[in-house]
Amino acid sequence: SLNGDFYLYCETSGQSLKVANLISSCVDLNNFINPGFVFGYHMYGATMGVFNVDVSADGGTTWTTEFTKSGDQGTDWKEGIIVLNNSYAGQIIQVRMNYTSGSSFTGDCAIDFLRFMESPVAGCMDATACNYNSAATIDDGSCYHLTIATTATNVLCAADSNGTATVSANTSNVTYLWSNGQTSSTISGLAPGTYNCTVIDTFGCTAIDSVTINSPLPISLSAVVVDDTSGTSSGHITLTPSGGVPCATYVQLGTGTNISGAFSLSGAIFYTYYMDHKSAITYQASELSALGLQVGQTLTSIAWEVVSASGQVMNNLSIDITEGSVTTNVYSANYTAVVGWNVMPFTTPVVWNGGDIVVTTCFDNMSYTTYNTWYYTTTTFVSCVYSYQDNAAGSICASGGLFTYTSSNRPNTKFGTNSGGYTYAWSNGDTTEDISGLTAG
Incomplete structure (x- = not known):
């Protein structure tokens, strides 16, 4: 409720695309100097419809829309103001609160604290906000802080x-x-x-x-040098490299330019249209081998290419890698997707055993905004299974949770791989770690 008391709302469960009206009695604006109509409204849900406030000056024969909102307006109550003096001064009017529901049950619209009064000055009343209005006498919910x-x-x-x-x-x-x-x-x-x-x-x-x-640490070397004895080419060097991080290479699976949508989930890696989401994406061993991945190579990161970003934080986003019966958690943090390749470095690198790889992602939010979109490629097999939910009592991320949906539309993916050991290039042309048969020089 806006003022801590009762409020009126439209229940949309089983009432899709229906129209509701609340019409006031007649009000004589001659009783006001600068008349205004002020009201509270609440529109939070994925399938909000259209809310209009209409005014009639001819006993309800014709109506003029003076205020309109549609779609999700956030979790807070907001106040709307209609200044009536300009168009309706000195007249007897009626006001109609009109709501057309959306396409599903997540579209309840509420109103509260309706009143005719001398018109206030609407604006942001938070002095710390970027759009603070010092002249405002009523907060219109427009305050925002740059983050x-x-x-x-x-x-x-x-x-x-x-x-x-x-x-x-x-x-x-x-x-x-x-x-x-x-x-x-x-x-x-x-x-x-x-x-x-x-x-x-x-x-x-x-x-x-x-x-x-940041930069990887440089490679450091230590060497044991044995000098040549009397020109017999008996010198040798035993080299021990340490440190450093070999440069990563990438194995990319999928180059498709199809773009996911609101309900074209295609694996749904960062699907923030609902509060909670869990998906498992399969990469077959034959695909990985064909791209040059070697058994024993280390996987150091995974990346997906986002086309449009919702800005919604994914709380406790977790990424698990499963090879056979072994599952390793490789990433766990709050994360907000950005446009472009989103590289997720592994906290625990995984050594490829030559089998299929299943990547499981999951997050558990308390709110939602809209959805991220990403590029995907259609595979010849069911490569993705996933589930999503709102306001559930238990976490969708709990181990053993069932998957509800399937898809062959797999997000384009890059696996970062560690290139392995060191290579050597000696001034005499040798390419081994240790060299021998050396003369003085």
Whole structure:
């Protein structure tokens, strides 16, 4: 309720695409100096319909829509204001609250605290908000604070300049200025270091954050040198490399340009249209082998390519890798998808055993916004199983949870792989770790 008392709502379970009206009695606007109609409304759900407030000055024969909202308006109660003085001064009017329900049960619309009064000044009354209106006498629910989030992709090898950094804001009308002079939301070609980004919105609000691009540790060498004795070519070197992180290569499965939609789930890796989601995606051994993955190679990351991002945080996003009967949790953190390849580095690398790989993703939210979309490729087998839910008593991520839906539309995927051991290039042309038969030099 807006004022802590009762409210009126339209129940949409079994009532799709229906119309409800609440019509006031006649009101004489001569009793007001600057008349206005103020009301509270609540529209939260995936299938909200259309809410109109109409005014009639001829006893209900004709109606003029003076206020309209459609779709999900968030979890908070909001207030609407119709200034009546300009069009209806001195007249006797009626007001009609009109709601047309959406296509499913998640479209209940509520109204509360309806009143005729001297028109207030509507605006944001939060002095800390970007759009604060000092003249406002009633809060219209428009307050917003500029927030930003950053992600980074580190360089692949020491001394490389192939890092990337991305900043995202909770509004689209912003400008970006990075400390290296670039002005887009995503910057690339970065060397290791820290990069600051200043984001400014149309109200002049500023948010600043930084991104650090890291570099793998360099390889270090130790050598045991045995000198040549009297020109007999008896010298040799025993070399021991350590440290370093070999550069990653990528195995990509799927290059399709089909794009997932609201109900074209195609594996649904980051499907935030519902609060909770769980999916299991299969990559067959024959596919992996054909792309050059070797038994014993280490998988270090997985990536999926997002086309449009919802901005919804996926709480406790977990990623598990299953090979046969062995399951390894490789990622667990809150995550917000971004446009482009979303690289998820493994906290526990997995060694490929030569069999099929099943990747299970799951998150468990308390709210939802809209959905992310991603590129997918259709496979010749059922490659994805998944389930989703809202407001369930138990977590969908619980082990042993059943999958409800199937699909052959698999998200395009990249597995990052560790390239393995070291290679050697000696000045005399040898390519082994240790060399012998050396003369002085």
